[in-house]
Amino acid sequence: MSVLEAKNISKKFPGVLALDSVDISFEPGEIHAVIGENGAGKSTLIKCLTGVYTPEEGEVLVEGRNAIKNKDLFKKVAYVPQEIDLFKHMTVAENLFMPFEKFDIKGTINQGELGKKALPILEKFNIPVSPSDLVRDISVSSQQLLQIARAVSNVDYEVLMLDEPTTSLTVKDTRILFDIVKRIASENKAVVFISHKLEEIFELCDVITVFRNGKRISYAKISEVDDSWIVKQMTGREKVLDQKFYSEKVSNENIMEVKKLSGERFHDVSFNLRRGEILGFTGLVGAGRSELMQAILGILPIYSGEIIFEGEPWKKGDSNWSVSKGYIYLPEERKKDGILPMLSIRENISITALDSLRSGLGLSRTKEQDLADDIIKLYDIKTPDADKQIQFLSGGNQQKVIIGRSMNAKPKVLVFDEPTKGIDVGTKIEIYKLMKRLAEEEQIGIIMISSEMEEIMKCSNRIIALYDGHNAGEYDASTDDRTLLGAIIGLNKVKQVTSDEK
Template sequence: MRPGSALLLFPAAGTGDYMADKILEFRNIEKAFGGIKALSDVSIDIVRGEVHAIVGENGAGKSTLIKTCAGAYVPDAGKIVINGEEFERLSPSLSQEKGIGVIYQEFNLVNEMTVAENVFLGHAVRRGIIIDRQEMNKRAAEIFEQLNIDIDPEELVKNLSVGYQQITEIAKAISMNAKLLIMDEPSAPLTNAEVERMFQLVETLRDQGVTIIYISHRLEEIFRLSDRVTVLRDGQKVETRWTKETDTEQLIRLMVGRELKNTFPERKPMFTEEKILELQDVTGNGLKDVSFSVRKGEILGLAGLVGAGRTELSHLIFGLVPLKEGKMYLDGKEYSPGNAREAISKGIALVPEDRKQHGVHVHLSIRENISMANLRALSKASVLEKAKENKIVKEYGKTLNIKCASYEQQVRLLSGGNQQKVVLAKWLATEPELIILDEPTRGIDVGAKYEIYKIMCRLIEMGKTIIMISSEMEELLGMADRIIVLAEKRIAGEVERRDFTQEKIMKYASKEV
């Protein structure tokens, strides 16, 4: 147990008295969507004052479960008990009234309003019928002081970093007297420095008596922060354990229902010395004098700290931003795409970092998403040929093992891992030769990651070439044939697989060589 933990005031782990003070109980919760069972007879007890982690693969039911107590979903069966009071259904307002606050991955903030206005959004402080902005600024400042965070309440939210926007969401929940805070993948959009600040904030909140349900795919966070951990799999509760009495291998086995002996699939290098892409002194989109080549059949990793220029580089290659200086060559011919459509026609695909914003249309069907980037090839005289579309959707749906009720299912109802497969299917349908994967496994679980890695290996075996941008060092070391390291929008170093070490890559990334 960590020093300063509020749980030091509680009975020891494993004693019956610990479970006596339950703030929240899920009792036999059931929920289905279109015939797909999302939750089946799930029962979990959350004890006042603890950090309770919930883990599981994408599609295990984690987000569905928390949305039942947030009032976003109504359970088909079962009860939710808050401080001993039973509910068969909750509305968002009733959930808030009962002291439950939720911090989702997608923030619910108004960019053009101030921090204080966002903190008190929906329950503004008034003097008569007039909104008392001075009092709201004062109260918001008091909340941030309580959290040991320095944020100007009068600053516009759009000017804040992602980390401070997340803290504003937390302050909003505290302003509504949240006693139970649910955090859904809170570290996903944050930089390393912001993640550390968020860890400190979680510990501060718990020490102040706030109970926290913490959902994350990053198991190191689970062991850093949580007191107990519950594993969900295929919509069912597998087990709840004391975190200090388990380990990473045991949790993974419980999550996936099998042992993942290797984090990365075995594969042989498939690349040749032929250059499929070459950049010579490229400048543009913030980058300066970038030169490197990509060998046909390799997985080239792009490493670097946040802001190093990796995504900016992918946008140049894909034609989203024009070159200012320098030249690019594709298959030995000069290549200067004026837009993404031209890049696609030349056999290049970009799977973007933010799949929900730029990768898929979540309210459209799987079929519509997969065919979206390839409509010209699937059409005759500007009329979509349904038979051709259905054939290609089935082909890539099966190849990538997209788990769904049907290909007419809306993408928003899929797990994160299956959403990522839809993005991949969309671009593979364009039959690219060079595929740029920007953070291909961000926000998906260890089992789904392994599936994505196997797909990458299959693509290389098919003769494709991959540029992979990743912030996960282990992923780069495990999957890349070669790593190009960027720092401050320039090439800082290049490392072949035989010379891979985390220390060498980090030295290049931090410009210590």
């Protein structure tokens, strides 16, 4: 018998049929991949299967019983969200057991006892932290593993749902996670694995269900399909093999030169960026890529080194000045740092163009609406209208809004930090094409930080590898992936390889 099952469920929102008569079931001991483009219905499905949403039609069965009529049954479904959802100012042990641990009569918790209870769980999940560590002081990878440990250590669960669980994990921690997931499945628990990373799905999962436009399109055993089949099911299109997205109109003129720059997480880094070029930065989590670009922006300190921008010395430590010169940084964490979630798409777009939208004593609503409509059309943002709250857009469409909004500042350099994180295959291609267009048509210098090897090689004219905060080599995209991988794990950190520019 299926441990979790949805029968003919439909869920509607104003103007959108998010789930359309969906049937899906999950079996004990099985690792079941759920995949689909952003907006395909995966998030809505999760919320229906965990009791957050109630479908207008259909049933959700947990161990054969109707969970919509008996909400307590949803407690058997443990869910780990993609975004870190921990109390950063509290200890590891407190996070592990909240809200399950009872307070004593004085309203406090016995930290010693809590630590003793936490230790075997941390060891079981191979999390290299102390129970007394504050969550804000441990790595993002450890925080993600802690979320999973918390989800399954305090409840009598039968199903574990993981939503993009490796997004913030290092290669090593991903291997740890996979071992944990396999162990959980071997204990006859059902595992639902939601990911856009096809290589992970092929390595870990037993079966796969594909969603498109709110419908369950197909189901198959992993052993019977390949990546081209999955992409076709997701998009309705054949996979475009070996397609490249680097700029073909790179100028010989440098827009920016960085010379022997050092900061807290990067050391003696040098590179140059040309107009119209897509320059990729790759490396492991913690290699210093984001910190380097944030220091150039002015929000992190620079200890030494020189930056030349359009032939002039750079003013360090002043982000407003950097933005005024056309250096725009698009953050990795879109939902936390890139959007104003409670505001509309129109308001998120116009916030960087307020001076040009003024009319008389206030803001011209007509100008604001026209600007939003133009960007929605130009960047193919999928939304019923500009007044929809941006938090309800898919990750890919949120990213398009952020890119469109950044163009209000007339950028000369655009830094994309993990631009396709959490974005489906089809929308990734749209983002790649958009970066290529901005480089070629607007002659913007683009810096792309990415941890995905295939992505960095498809899109970059040149690639800078960082290892432990140091330059580990400069490459072009014709470099084989084994050489590039060797650089980012430190095998060739002294050797530098360069090739002719495309």
